[in-house]
Amino acid sequence: MKRTRIAIIVAAFLGLALIFVWLAGGFVSKLPTETVSAGTQAESIDSAEVIAARVPQFRNFSGSLQARQQSSISARITARVAEVLVDAGDIVQAGDILLRLESDDLSARVRQQEQSLAAAQARVNEARLNFQRTESVVQQGVLPEARLDEARAARDSAEAELNRAREALSEARTSEGFSVIMAPFDGVISRRAVFTGDTATPGMLLVSVYQPESLRLEAAVSESVLANVRIGDELTMNLDAFSDPFSARVVEIEPAADVASRSFIVRLAPNSTAAMYPGMYGKVAVPAGERDVLLVPAAAVLQVGQLYYVQVVTSSGSERRLVRLGEATRWQGRDYIEVVSGLRDGERVALRR
Missing domain, CATH: 2.40.30.170 (Efflux pump adaptor protein, beta barrel domain)
Incomplete structure (x- = not known):
């Protein structure tokens, strides 16, 4: 039993060692380590200089x-949704009808108010004529002045009732207009919250619309x-x-x-x-x-496993060097990568073909 535990521990350590070797690129083919002579390198390898620059920081x-x-259109009356004419994503113009609510009772109320207005107008006409007749008789001295005051009061009361009937009709027509929901501006329907047959209540969201521009x-x-x-x-x-x-x-x-x-x-x-x-x-x-950075061309960097290398060109040949990189950036129309460590200003690096 003890030997088995020891064997498991040893196998675990070997597995971890293999993982570390893989992360370091041990199972990936690496750059050639042999040194290339300076004369041969100048002829066969393209190179670029490591640049010290001030770059914008963001x-x-x-x-x-x-x-x-944008607008979230809500109901202002309680009514059943009779018809929905738009869906999410539809393009609408200002004034387009988006949906209708049932308005039979509202239309009936408008007709009732129209009739009330007509009756009030008739009473006003009668009161005005009665006032004119009374005024003429009073001036002749047949009736006392008090009768003229009564006729004037009846006329004013009828006119006030006429104004009330007009306002009531206007209110009824406005309520009837709430049953037709129109687009307030040109835009796109972003949400449809109701369907035909739903009951809309005051403050309830019906549709949402927004202007893409x-x-x-x-x-x-x-x-x-x-x-x-x-x-x-x-x-x-x-x-x-x-x-x-x-x-x-x-x-x-x-x-x-x-x-x-x-x-x-x-x-x-x-x-x-x-x-x-x-x-x-x-x-x-x-x-x-801005900040001071060292930049190396992106074409000079080679990734091996989780590590990054460049091939540094020297007077005696070239050597592979491990580098730590920062952010990629575009400088003077070319792609560069910031070098945090591993290179110095003025060194030359080989470019991958």
Whole structure:
């Protein structure tokens, strides 16, 4: 039993050793270690110089796309949904009918108010005529002045009732208009929350619409680099849904910081909103000064397992050297990689063909 445990432990150590050797590239063919003479190397190997440069430094801040012009359309009356004319993704124009609610009772109320208005108008006409007759008789001295006051009061009361009937009719027509839901602006339907037969209640979401051209990337930018951002600046924006970066213009900076994160909301308008949708995740690169780095051409780096090597060209030949790399960058139109350690300024490295 003891021998078995010892055998298991030894096998485990051997397995770990094999893993470390594999990670170090022990099972991968390596660069040739033989030294090449300087004359032969100059003829057969392309080389480039390790460059010391000052490159812009950027900090990435995450955010999401939000439409600056969007609307969540809710019901203002209680009614059954009679017809839904749009689906999510449909393009609509301002004034297009999106859905209808049942309005039979609302239409009946409008007709009732129209009849009430007609009756009130008739009473006003009668009261005005009665006032004119009474006024004429009073002037002749046949009736006392009190009768004229009564006729005037009846006329004023009828006119007030007429105004009330007009307002009631206007209210009924407005309520009837709430049964027809129209698009408030040109845009795209982002959500359809109801279906035919549902019961809509006041405040209940019916549909949502947004304007694609108003999409903005809203990012929380740290106050430490806010001084490097100005309205109108062109920054680089990356979205997870796209492989290529976009150019975006800073259009708004909220002048108040979030107390918890000490960051400011910065909104950027991308140069194109094609195939972009609200809620997409993205990042924006904000300038954060410059820094001194050593750059080596990307074509000079060879990866072996988890390690990186370059072939350094010397006066006596070439030698393989292990390097530690930083971020990739594009400098003067070429692809370079930052070298953290392993090379010095002015050394030359071989380029892979």
